Amino acid sequence: MEQPGNGAAVSAVSRHDENILNLIFNPDSGLALDDEPLLGNATTLPAIDSMTLTRLKMIEQEAxxxxxxxxxxxSIDKLNECISLCPEYASAYNNRAQAFRLKGQVKEALEDLExxxxxxxxxASVLKQAYTQRAIIRKSQGDAAGAESDFAQGARYGNEVAKAAVRNNPYAKMCNAMVMEAMTKLGA
Known part of the structure; x- marks a missing residue:
């Protein structure tokens, strides 16, 4: 980013830092999230062959x-079939976690989300759902910090529910108000 009046100067402020500064100076704007969801890191698992993937998706759709x-x-039986066919198929764990959660089997849901x-x-598609589901469970268990962290991750990967939760976080708004008050006192 160029500084006004000095075309050669380059700012050392990252996009993340700009988002934080924007949040401080505009507390009602909510947390500015990256426009693009994260794609994860380079250590991905080996690809599932196309024939197996097609079969997995069909079984998963049935579930x-x-x-x-x-x-x-x-549904859980069908997802078990997917997992038996390909134990590294993340989407099946995510969907089975949802079914477990709906049955009230929270421990099993958390294991599948892991x-x-x-x-x-x-x-990103799997990660945004898994983080958001885990955030919902953590919130229901009273783990506000864990839920907030997982909602932030879900939001970073593109989940709209998680983005809304992050933007409407009352703790963030309270923190923003305190920072604004401190900034006002420093400027006075």
């Missing part, structure tokens, strides 16, 4: 239909 018809046990996060490295 989703069963869940939509309130057959959570049948696997989804482990196997989903590099897959």
């Amino acid at each position: 989703v239909i069963l869940a939509e018809h309130n057959d959570l046990v049948g 696997r989804a996060l482990e196997y989903g490295v590099g897959n």
Whole structure:
């Protein structure tokens, strides 16, 4: 970024720093999130061959239909089939976690979300859902800090629910108000 009046000067302020400064000086604007979701790091798992992936997606679609018809046990059975076929298929863990959560089996849901996060490295679609689901569970368990962290990650990967949760975080607004007050006192 160029400084006004000095075309050669370059700012050492990163985009993240700019977002934080914007949040401080415009507290009602909410947290400025990156326009592009993160794509994960370079350590992705080996690709699943196209024939297996097609089969996994078909079985997974059957599981989703069963869940939509309130057959959570049948849905979990189908997702177990996916996982048996390909234990590294992160999406199946993510969907099974959702079914477990809906059945009230929180421990199992959290275990599956950990696997989804482990196997989903590099897959923003899986990561945004897994972080957001885990945030919802953590929030329901009273773990505000854990929920906030996971909502932030879900938002960074592009989940709209997580983005809304981050933007509407009352703790962030309170912190912004305190920073604004301190900045006002420093400027006075």
